[in-house]
Amino acid sequence: MPNDIMEVTTICQDAENSQFTVTINEEDITPLPVANQLPRIKILGTGGTIASKGESSSATAGYHVDLTIQDMLDSIPDISQICQLEYEQLCNVDSKDLNETQLMEIYHGVASSLQKFDGIVITHGTDTLSETAFFIEATIDSGDVPIVFVGSMRPSTSVSADGPMNLYQAICIASNRKSRGRGVLVSLNDQISAGYYITKTNANSLDSFNVRQGYLGNFVNNEIHYYYPPVKPQGIHKFKLNLTKLPSVCILYGHQNLDPNFIDLVKDHYDGVVIATLGAGSLPLEVNKKCISLPELPIVYSKRSMDGMIPRANLPPNKGNIIASGYLNPEKSRILLQLCLLSNYSMEEIKNVFNGVYGG
């Protein structure tokens, strides 16, 4: 028997329906689970469009959150042969309304489920899903347990609602042992990606999430195809979370003819600032001067552009308090800076953390 690791798996218990001849080495064989040995999966519900109802079947905007996890589960195929399920409704809101208290509830919901479950699914609005996913990856050492975020772009009432299939796939992904050791995942529109890097790039379409670092896998016809063996993103810095309030960090958006004094509006009200710079760290000379004149205020230079990164070489010369975001977009840079400040890191230590994503 060849020594390859199986790269294609099927959720379907009926192996004859698999379109693939799967070769596995003997060490990799797991017997088909009997009912009480099925993976234990915890769903944590937070709301979002996946839990929403609209006015009519053609409405894809103007909807409201109205479904519980149980309602959502009623709309998906039978999963009793795939996993043993438990769920908890942590909150039920549009993700624009998620605040720090609810973020901490999600953190505790995940942390307290890790020991008891083989996989965790979090239903979440797509608008801020990537922020929560990044936060959880940065604060929880999940070991091998897959943590799968899922949302939808159409409300449950719309024609061709995407929520049921997305949820079904997320549960299958969390239940599949090939998902182990991959950290925080996002499952949406048949694609599997790393929560650390994913970004919402389209405000409306089903193909709303994109990741330039590449999708990790694909879900087609009940089969999960991972493109790579288990791996977690490069440069993750794990923070120990204590229960104090997160430091406040704001994001400023750069534009042509930027007034250098815009920093003055926020400098006394926030512990740190992130600027979406015009290109790869470029800001008008006077704005750079203003930023470096505030040596106590950490300022992360991130980017307006969806793709690309901020290299350290593009920072202004006297860059004591200026930190390059590397590959992180402004909203992820904000969370990383908050966590660094919560940990009382020095400016140098903050730069080292951002260096993990090639910034610093």
Ligand SMILES: NC(=O)C[C@H](N)C(=O)O
């Ligand atoms: N598609 C969605 O889930 C968007 C929604 N506004 C939310 O983030 O809760």
